[in-house]
Structures are given as structure tokens and as C-alpha cells.
Amino acid sequence: MPLPFQHLLSTKQLQRADTEEILRVASSMENVLTKGGSELLKGKILASLFYEPSTRTRLSFETAMQRLGGNIITAEGIQFSSMYKGETLEDTMRMISQYADIVAMRHPEQGSAEIAARACGVPFINAGDGPGQHPTQALLDLFTIQKECGKIDDLCIAMVGDLRYGRTVHSLSYLLGLYKNIRLILVSPTELTMPEKVTSFLREKSIPFVETKDLAAGLRADVMYVTRVQQERFADRNEYERLKLQYILTGEMVRGRNVLVMHPLPRVGEIAPDVDLLPNAAYFRQAGNGVPIRMALLAMLLGKA
Amino acid sequence: MPLPFQHLLSTKQLQRADTEEILRVASSMENVLTKGGSELLKGKILASLFYEPSTRTRLSFETAMQRLGGNIITAEGIQFSSMYKGETLEDTMRMISQYADIVAMRHPEQGSAEIAARACGVPFINAGDGPGQHPTQALLDLFTIQKECGKIDDLCIAMVGDLRYGRTVHSLSYLLGLYKNIRLILVSPTELTMPEKVTSFLREKSIPFVETKDLAAGLRADVMYVTRVQQERFADRNEYERLKLQYILTGEMVRGRNVLVMHPLPRVGEIAPDVDLLPNAAYFRQAGNGVPIRMALLAMLLGKA
Amino acid sequence: MPLPFQHLLSTKQLQRADTEEILRVASSMENVLTKGGSELLKGKILASLFYEPSTRTRLSFETAMQRLGGNIITAEGIQFSSMYKGETLEDTMRMISQYADIVAMRHPEQGSAEIAARACGVPFINAGDGPGQHPTQALLDLFTIQKECGKIDDLCIAMVGDLRYGRTVHSLSYLLGLYKNIRLILVSPTELTMPEKVTSFLREKSIPFVETKDLAAGLRADVMYVTRVQQERFADRNEYERLKLQYILTGEMVRGRNVLVMHPLPRVGEIAPDVDLLPNAAYFRQAGNGVPIRMALLAMLLGKA
Numbered sequence: 001m002p003l004p005f006q007h008l009l010s011t012k013q014l015q016r017a018d019t020e021e022i023l024r025v026a027s028s029m030e031n032v033l034t035k036g037g038s039e040l041l042k043g044k045i046l047a048s049l050f051y052e053p054s055t056r057t058r059l060s061f062e063t064a065m066q067r068l069g070g071n072i073i074t075a076e077g078i079q080f081s082s083m084y085k086g087e088t089l090e091d092t093m094r095m096i097s098q099y100a101d102i103v104a105m106r107h108p109e110q111g112s113a114e115i116a117a118r119a120c121g122v123p124f125i126n127a128g129d130g131p132g133q134h135p136t137q138a139l140l141d142l143f144t145i146q147k148e149c150g151k152i153d154d155l156c157i158a159m160v161g162d163l164r165y166g167r168t169v170h171s172l173s174y175l176l177g178l179y180k181n182i183r184l185i186l187v188s189p190t191e192l193t194m195p196e197k198v199t200s201f202l203r204e205k206s207i208p209f210v211e212t213k214d215l216a217a218g219l220r221a222d223v224m225y226v227t228r229v230q231q232e233r234f235a236d237r238n239e240y241e242r243l244k245l246q247y248i249l250t251g252e253m254v255r256g257r258n259v260l261v262m263h264p265l266p267r268v269g270e271i272a273p274d275v276d277l278l279p280n281a282a283y284f285r286q287a288g289n290g291v292p293i294r295m296a297l298l299a300m301l302l303g304k305a
Numbered sequence: 306m307p308l309p310f311q312h313l314l315s316t317k318q319l320q321r322a323d324t325e326e327i328l329r330v331a332s333s334m335e336n337v338l339t340k341g342g343s344e345l346l347k348g349k350i351l352a353s354l355f356y357e358p359s360t361r362t363r364l365s366f367e368t369a370m371q372r373l374g375g376n377i378i379t380a381e382g383i384q385f386s387s388m389y390k391g392e393t394l395e396d397t398m399r400m401i402s403q404y405a406d407i408v409a410m411r412h413p414e415q416g417s418a419e420i421a422a423r424a425c426g427v428p429f430i431n432a433g434d435g436p437g438q439h440p441t442q443a444l445l446d447l448f449t450i451q452k453e454c455g456k457i458d459d460l461c462i463a464m465v466g467d468l469r470y471g472r473t474v475h476s477l478s479y480l481l482g483l484y485k486n487i488r489l490i491l492v493s494p495t496e497l498t499m500p501e502k503v504t505s506f507l508r509e510k511s512i513p514f515v516e517t518k519d520l521a522a523g524l525r526a527d528v529m530y531v532t533r534v535q536q537e538r539f540a541d542r543n544e545y546e547r548l549k550l551q552y553i554l555t556g557e558m559v560r561g562r563n564v565l566v567m568h569p570l571p572r573v574g575e576i577a578p579d580v581d582l583l584p585n586a587a588y589f590r591q592a593g594n595g596v597p598i599r600m601a602l603l604a605m606l607l608g609k610a
Numbered sequence: 611m612p613l614p615f616q617h618l619l620s621t622k623q624l625q626r627a628d629t630e631e632i633l634r635v636a637s638s639m640e641n642v643l644t645k646g647g648s649e650l651l652k653g654k655i656l657a658s659l660f661y662e663p664s665t666r667t668r669l670s671f672e673t674a675m676q677r678l679g680g681n682i683i684t685a686e687g688i689q690f691s692s693m694y695k696g697e698t699l700e701d702t703m704r705m706i707s708q709y710a711d712i713v714a715m716r717h718p719e720q721g722s723a724e725i726a727a728r729a730c731g732v733p734f735i736n737a738g739d740g741p742g743q744h745p746t747q748a749l750l751d752l753f754t755i756q757k758e759c760g761k762i763d764d765l766c767i768a769m770v771g772d773l774r775y776g777r778t779v780h781s782l783s784y785l786l787g788l789y790k791n792i793r794l795i796l797v798s799p800t801e802l803t804m805p806e807k808v809t810s811f812l813r814e815k816s817i818p819f820v821e822t823k824d825l826a827a828g829l830r831a832d833v834m835y836v837t838r839v840q841q842e843r844f845a846d847r848n849e850y851e852r853l854k855l856q857y858i859l860t861g862e863m864v865r866g867r868n869v870l871v872m873h874p875l876p877r878v879g880e881i882a883p884d885v886d887l888l889p890n891a892a893y894f895r896q897a898g899n900g901v902p903i904r905m906a907l908l909a910m911l912l913g914k915a
Contacts, residue, residue, distance in 0.1 A: 098593030403898030
């Protein structure tokens, strides 16, 4: 079943039929990986354009394309000559559409993905536009939950840390709105609670949620999705230091529980290294899930799956 | 018919038989692209060395190589470690010749391409050496004219903008010297007229040309090749602002005329966006023509076409 | 015969049986190159991670991987986003192990290769860790000696220049400790003599060596391995200038002798260009030997040779 759109810009354009189909194709891509890859996208070229660097996301896209036999043209960082010379993003996209069969773009400005996609003559994937959307991350998070828990419906999911500015928890919330009987535990400092636009979405979808400052509350969930508490968000340094200690997940807290621990990575201390050794720690498997998800999206948007 | 040289450094080394053969092979490469690429250069490696960044040219070369089944090693920008460590360009080329089967190099210094090619043990393509030559751009311009107008002989071509410093209009002028019954209209501010070295070449080849400041004069040509008027060339800012407005091509000026509008891109305002919608606007198709031209050159210099 | 380790971190982990097997496979890889490459590593991905830029080494690894039909994901320089975001090297490796089948890493800090390899779930090759080890360079040096001299045992080898800080002469010394009847001539200014850790290793292995300031003494060796005398090592600029002139190898010195001249490159004046024309000059062939050596290591560590 082809996706009902040419460009993937936001999780908001996805219906449940879409996410189920993407996750189904991603599962079949795991079999492709086990067999050492395929030639499905042989002769196709992905333009991987990172106006701001993101090694993880870029290498994940490039791995996915090559596992399917496709090729890559890539540019990263401020050395983009077209930026120096004052070219518009639209003109860059019109140009790149003449070269590549599909484009993945990361850009620091919110809304840039929509502008770029409109000018792009080939399928376009938003690989993150500033504080805006990062739909492939949300889809790999969803894929991880389904693989690890065997389902997405009927789960209690705790989101922990910087819920105000954390792009990944917003996108995931929108996707969870497609599923049934979801309950959320939102764990954050007062300064970093989930923004109104997300909580009003949750109310509209009748998703029950509690807001708390207590990390322990999150440990009772099926899934705990941890994000970084960002120092730069706090005026008071001491306040940050005090809070930081309250939001460090340790092996002692997790051991013996059924909670699955996820994190979009990179982490910078909010999950202690001793958690890594526990079966609960799903975050490195989660990073790996970016490959089959992106293989699925590349193949589907190119009409090959 | 193989090209009578191993390295492509300048349009000046090309005879009409060469350009015709290159354009003929480029046409056949368009068929290869339609069929989704080929394996003609399978197992070959292109070293794409950009001492100054040029995303457009680099990605175009890398697309071309991969469309023919070849591989890429690439380096761009000041992070070149060999530059940090004081290695000569000749030594870098002797080294890279041990790795790659063919080299494309962009370098900020005029004359660097010739120095590099002399030390290079494999075919070498100049992808722009500062204010010097950029022969693959001139060839794709010529290819665009032939495709869009059905011929190159007997055309009237207007060149507009910065004719003094614009590398592309110089290289194109030299190539047009190989064709019959060409007439040129040279449209520029007084400060940016075509340099003596080019106008004396035109006289030598008996190519009639007129020089004018009037953009409208260019609209009567078969082809209008627009370039950017560069602010940094003017001592008087007000003079620049006044002139800039006189050199903005608009949809209103072009609509209903037969003139083909070309531009090497990036543009920064000298062609208004409403021109894009007219069939006259050839500049994005022109950018796309960089791929089959570079496929042709890679294949020919590697003795495979 | 598979190598008895998963990760290549240092020349110190190599036994003579290992170096002989690596050199044997590298020889067979030269035949693969003559035939235009192979598909031995088709479907495999090399992650080429250069935390500090080293164009030569990076492009050599990427050439090697592609000559065997494998693919590349690559990142170079400070634009590494994971470094900006404070991720540990271990976490980066755990992530990258989810994408690639093998990793080659260059890093500015000594010891980083060992830390990275411990967290890496796939084979890992140290491509240089600051002043530490650079084992693939030492192996290509050894391969060059064997190819050019027909043997390694029973040779007299002069090492010239900065023996104190030159990583390559240290690593090569350790490898030569595996061979029989080696004699060394160590030519350097007093400020840049071979460090105690290396000379005590030589004594332990009963490798006779002489230390001298006289470049001419080195010309009597079978092999002269020249390195750069680094200006920044001298407090007295005049002293540096005086010494520099004493350590410039010229064609006149070498002509008519049997000494093989090697250099890890880049050179910055210590070998005059007129040496290049003599058959003694092995340094560009040496650079080329990096490809078959790295092909051998990639294939062996991936269990394919």
C-alpha cells in the first residue's frame, strides 16, 4: 500500500493506517538486514543535505540507503557554498531535484522543511527542522515500542526530563494519539512541563495524563522515555544542579522492574551507565531501529515497497 | 572517438570535433539516465577534491559518477589535512593518483588545475580554478543551448550582468568561437564590460558583437545568458543599487518572447521568481544538464565512451 | 588464517605470523586491484570516523573498502554533532555499531582507540590516536620494504629526522622487532633522538642500533625512512634553520646508491624534488601500498580473507 503523500514533513500528516504500514515494512526491512541487504534501490540516489550537523541521523539515513543498494550524495555543515552565495532554499531544492531521486534534509529553522519540499521535484523527508518536527525519529521510537512491548495500544508511557523543548516527546505524543487506551505520565521540573499545544492535543484525543515532578512515578509505566534536562533552560544554576540529581536514572531504580527505558540519544548523564547492562535498556537498540525505519520510508516514498 | 587529451583543463583546448563528440555522448547519457543508470564505470573511483566548497558542482560530479555505476572518494573545504600540513598540490596529486581512477578538482587559485594535472597520473578534470577556467560549466551551457534551440550555429546570444569577472561568460565565449555565424549582445554596466582578452578573441574569430548597458537590447536575442551583478565590484554603493534595478529580468519583460533565459546559478535576485513559470526559463534544466555532460566526460576520459 | 583479534589497535598486538599473513593477503589484494576490484565485501559498510582530519588516511580506507565492493559512511572534523552535544565516545561507538559492519577511527587523543574499541560491537581499526599508535601506517611501511627489497630480515634501516615525536618510526620499530638480523641507524638532531621506550625495546630484542646526527651515515643503509623535522620542537629558531639544511635529502646524495628512500608523507621540504625522479624514491609507491594493506585488513577482520 503506497503512502498517501509524496513528502514526509511531520508526524501530523500520518494516520494509523500509515504508521502501521510503515512499521510493517520496517519489520520486513529487518529481514533484509539479516540477509545482508538488498538491491531494491539500486541505481537510486539519496541527497542527504544537513544544513546543521547531525552525524547520527545523517549516517542512519546513509546506512539505510546503502543497505538497499542505493547511492548517496551528501553535504553537511556551514561549508554549503549555496548558503554562502545567498541562494534561496527553494532554488537549492530545484537544483538538487535534477540530481537525486529522493532528498533527506536537516535544517536549523522551523518551517524550512515545508518550504523546501514545495520546491522539490522528488520525494522529500524532513530529517529535523530546528525546534519543529523530526518525524523519522518519532517513527523509530514507535517501532521500538512495538518491537519491545509487542504492542502500542493499551500502554502506559512515562516521558521524563525536558518536556517543554524536547522535540521528540512532542512528535511521539502526536503519534500516540493514533493508538487506543494510551496513558501518559509526564515527569519534569515545573520549568519544563509539556507545552499547552501538546496537552490540549492529549485532552482532545481523550488520552489521560498526569503531570509530576517525581521520577519514581515514571518507573511504574510500561515505557519510560527519558530526555536530557538542558542546563541552558535554567536561570538559576543551583536550581539546575539540584534538579539534575533528581532526574538521573540509575540501575538501582530500574533493576527488577518491567519498565522499558528509551532515550533518543545523545545522553549526557541522565541515564547512569549501570542501566546499560540491564535488559530494560532499549536505547541502543532504539538507535539501531533508525536503519530499518528509514529503509522503509526510502523504499515506500520511491514506490518500491 | 576518444578525446585527444587526457586532462580537461580549459575550454581553449577543445576543437569543434571535440565539443560535438562530447555533446553527442552527453545525449546518449540522457538515455542512460532515463533507463535508471548503467554499470559502465563499475569498479572505477572518482576523487572529488574541492579545496573550496561548491556543493552544486561537487554533487553534480558525484551524481554523474554514480549514475554510471562508479564510486566516489571526496574531500571538501578547509579541513583538508594536507593543506594544514603544508604539502604541495603536486604531492597531493601524486598520492591521490595511487587511489583513484580519475580526479575532479576545484581550487581557489588560477593556474592550480594545470599544476595539479601535470603531477596527476590519472585523468584530471578542472572543476573550476578560481577566476580561471571551469570547462564543464561551459560545456553544459553549450549542451543546454543545443538542446533548447536545436542548434548552436546561427544564433544571437546576449550575455548580461558581470561580464568582467564572470568566469562562465568568458569560457562560453571561447566555445562559441568554434561555431558559425554567432552574434553576441554584451549587456553590462560600464564598470563590468567584457575584458579586452575576450573581445579581441571575438574580433579574431570575426564574431560580431555589440556592447550596451540596456537590458532590453538583450531580449531580442535567441538566448539571454544572465549572470549576477556583484555588489563588491562597486566602490559606490548607490551606483550599485541604481544599476541592480536595471538588471533584474522580470516575467513581464520575457513573456511572449522567444528568448531562452539561462543562468549558471546560484541567482540572488537578478531573475525574478515569476520568470520561473515561463517556458523561456531554462536555468533549472540547465543545472540538470550538468549530470549528462559530466557523465560523458568521465566516461570519455576513462576510455569507456 | 583468521587474525587472532577482532580489533586492530596497535602494532604491539601483532606476532610475526600475523604480519606475514597480512602481507600475504595484501599481495593478493594487489592482484584484485589489477583486475579492477572485486565484490568480496559487497553489502558491507565501513564507518570512517575522523575526529581529526586526515585526508590521506581517510581516502585510503575508503578506496580500499570500495575496491572490494563495500560501502562507506563517513564523518570528518569538528562538525561531529555528537561531540558538540557532549556524548561519550563509548556511546558514539555503541550507536555506530548498529549501523556499520566495521569501523576505522582517527582521534586526536592517545588511548581513545582502546576506549572506543571496547564499546564497539563490530571490528574496529585504529587509524591513528594522537601521539599513540597508527598500525595501518606501520603495516604499509613494512609491506613497502618487503615489496621493494624482497625481504625484511637481514636489512639495515636508517630512520631520519624527528625520531622523538614521529609516531611512524616508533610503530615501525616495534614491528621490526619481529624480524631477524635487523640493524638500525638512527639519524636525528640531539633534541629529537629516539625516546628511551623505543631504544630499550630495541635492546631487549637485541637489535643493534647506532645514533648519529650525520645524514650521510644513513645513506649506507638498505632503507632510509625519512620524517619531517618539526620547527615547533625547537626553542631556538636559528638552531632549527641550521639543522633543517643538514636534513634535506637531495638527488645528488642518493644518485648511484642502492638505498631505498621512504617517507610517510606529507613531506615539507626534507626530500628535494629531484629525488622523485630516481628509482630509489619509493614514497609515492609507499602511499599507494596503503590501499592493498587496508583492503587486506578490512577483509580479514570481516572474516572474508
